[in-house]
Amino acid sequence: MPSNENTPADLGHQEMGSVRPDPSDQDSQESTADLDEKSKRGFQFWAIIVALCIVSLLSAAENTVVVTSLPTIVEKLNIGEDYVWISNVFFLTSAVVQPLFGQLANLFGRRHMALSIVAIYILGSGVCGAANNGGTLIAGRAIQGMGSGGINMIIDVIVSDLVPLRQRGNFIAIILAVYGLGTTLGPLLGGIIVETTSWRWVFYINLPIGAFAFSLLFIFLRVKWDKSTTALERLRRLDYVGNGILIASTVSILVALTWADALYPWADWHILVPLVVGLGGMVLFVVFEGLPCVADPVMPLRLFSNRTAVIVYIATFVNAMQNYWLFFFIPLYFQAVKLASPAESGVDLLVFSLVGIPGAAIALMIMSRWGRYKIIHLTGSALFTLGIGLFSMMDQNTATVAWVFFNIAAALGSGMLTNTFLPAFQASLKETDQASATASWNFIRSFGNVWGVAISAAIFNSFTAAYAPLVDDARARASLTSGNSYSSATKAFVESFEEPVKQQILTVFTKSLQKLFMIGVPFSGFVFLLILFEKEIALRTELKTEFGLEEREGTGSDRVAP
Template sequence: MMNNKIVSSSHPHSDSENEKTAIVTEVKVDETSDFKRGIRFWAILIGLGVTNLLGALENTVVTTSAPFIVTDLRLLDGDYIWITNAFFVARRWVTLVIVAIFTLGSGICGGANNGAMLIAGRTVQGVGSGGIIMVIDIIVSDLVPLRQRGKYMAVVLAIYGVGTTLGPFIGGEIVERTTWRWVFYINLPIGGSALVLLYLALHVNYNKEMTLAQKLKRIDLIGNSILIASTVSVLFALATGGSQYPWSSWRILVPLILGLFGFFLFGLFEVWGFSAEPVMPPRLFSSRTSIIVSINTFLNSALLYWVIYFLPVYFQAVRLYGPAYTGVAVLPQSLVGIPGAAISAIALSRWGKYKPLHFIGFALFALGIGLFSALNENSSRALWATYQSIAAIGAGMVLNTQLPAFQAPVSEADQAASTAAWCFVRTFGNVWGVAIPAVIFNNQITTLAHRISDATVRDLLLGGNAYKYGSASFVTSLPHPVQDEVISVYRDALHVVFQVGVAWAGLAAILSLFEKEIPLRTELETEYGLKDTASGNDNKS
């Protein structure tokens, strides 16, 4: 079996010289023979794809079923936000444990008999999902050279696309034909299959010289604690501000200020703290490209969930589609976006240029979101399908080309650390991609509620409950004068939600122009490649 540890000629010697060194170095290598691609390699890749399917389903399957879940469990005010945010905030055995945790969380969610149990289950799921997202990228980084990772991530993306494509439709069909609990129970057989496949195929090298106690000491417990506490504090303020309490209330201002101060404190601790392995090592952000890509990763992941969670509200509360048909209506997001992501990843591997992909992608994403703000109750199917396709192709172009750009300026030895940091930024964006549009949406509903002549209906939608009642079954149950008024309120509130989204996507497009095009390494240097299971020896030089 060939050696997995190949010294890269573009290996930078210092953080401050990362970009300069990478730019002037010419890598010469046979791109087809620098790492092994055997049966186990493909088994691992497929296993990672099936694992990713878990996260893909749970990212989208609840978007069409959320109003029914919220109503059945009697979640009040802005608590529905925590069904999603609890999910986000929260190598071999690590990977297996991660998948097992996610599967356990799915079982808890399916058996939930109240809102607290559901949120607890989603938190457990979130722990597993966060690990799934990170470990997939880390494992691929340890098996495939940077320049070629796009081609193999395209395989994982193809399987991921199945989940995101079918998720909304499956969620809609489930709540119409059976109980919403199967939205979560469906993960049990998938998780079990992923566990078996990865257990059999995933055998990789690891550092045998470091004890478990030494490894645990390297975990940035303080940094993680500060960050999680700060995030939860700010999210509480955003979720309840303007709904349960006025924005001027001390119950909103105190957690908001403490949370923002916590972010500042987290930054200081990462730079000057005493953790052996900071959760966000400052050296990873020593270049202009890394900083821009991290900002744009945050913006892109936020915008993805911006659309995923609020476009279904348009279809159900404005166009009056049922949950199942809403699942069909959002299919263009995946049918166009995921193939677009795979094609752009392959193009990145072929030409090694990420800057044009980023600019064009964000520009198209901004255009598509802007067009969403023009949709109304009379918009044709061709129109909303075309608008979604434009946004989806743009989002897809940057979906999986951000990580290679973030990894390019740092040394090969820092690939795992950079992958973990990048995945954290992406997940952090997911949290805000639900919380921020929810705040905008709730505040717009409050502003526009005076249009509704029926005081009882008006009161139902206030206090952060509009998302809960954003279903065709509720709207069509109202008499026609009131029904039209409610539709207009939902329509115009969503217009503002998407208009703000345009500004975020536009900012990302502008920032991408300032990225530096750094050649992507075509050689692999890692301690954690595939283990030669036949001989039991590590693949090291």
């Protein structure tokens, strides 16, 4: 697509390297702007940030708390093989609603959308906690997923409305630190709840916390928005057809990816038909969004009218895909190769979280301080590629200090990339497109997560089947060639066999994981090569928004002089 990053349509910001102002003058101007903006951040501003942190904690914990409580829930409700939908429907609905919620946030304002999203999440939690059968629980998880997807999107949108682009990294870093706390404590919390009380409190615990966050947002999130049109007029501006095509296509693809290898082989028509229909629907969606008759497209093609936006969008998808590639298979290495228990593998995985989350926060603060993101992206993608490459060398005899170092490299790379892509995407676009841009970016990240799980599982299953002839035991070979060898990659499965079969199974899992990580190297290498063509665009120090805090109206504080 043609690049327009030097045009007036990009608000007049210059690419780094094209214009080189005197650094001392620039730093002086930015310091003045920072001080001016900080002086106008009162109690209301920080109350909103606290509320967003609590909402983020709520979403993060629920994403992971089910991991340790899921076996108990499946047993209590006698869910059977449908258990896979407890997690997958959450990710599905989380992805499909984000562009729609972004458009609604533009039409009805951030306050109403934020309150609605938190209410949806609370409702879903209540339905899950009260469920007496699998169908009700899955329905509740679908509602919860909608709320979670909306939370991820609306947090970024609100922060974008409150602070200039150059400074956003500092505040996203604060929220990210709280999110990391929730992600880290989630599995532990889930285990404690199911061991000490009813599994229902895995979901009921969200009700008081969610109500507190809702109250804070209700009291303090008072922001401006266009009230000159009626609700009916705003509803008429919704892109119903575009949203319908996108949602139907996404659901079709995600259903195919959920069923693939779990219920049907990839070549089965049950997989190919929804996959082809979904991908075809995505092409139709792009064509439809570009038609002149679509007055307010849910995902305007102008978001991708410059090189940097396209590069960041593609890199976000691939990086999100690889993040889940690692999240699902690093624990598998600990359990199926190092023969750690699920609890022990969770502790081992803490290295990834304890390095990745602070690394992401530090990268965001560096970006805010220096206004540069390309060097962060290049360093992050290089470290990520190095980490995955090193993972392909791991076996039964890999020393603890070695795999800890490998995890640190990959975690730092992942952290430096994941949350610095959005500011780079926003920098190449107008401030008026921030909600649409944020929703589109969050959608592609969620979409990439699901592809990462499906593709990595397919690769792993194919290699375990290929190496299965190395195993003498017929029952073990059947498990390794079933198309769902992921579920067999546990300490209990391996130790259920005597030598030499036990060692043969370990060899199969080791070789399969090595191949899996090795195939991941070209993907992350592709991201590195893409970023080489990314243009460094100045991060705006001036905030121009139609959705600033109401108390600032008429004061001019929504426009911070650069």
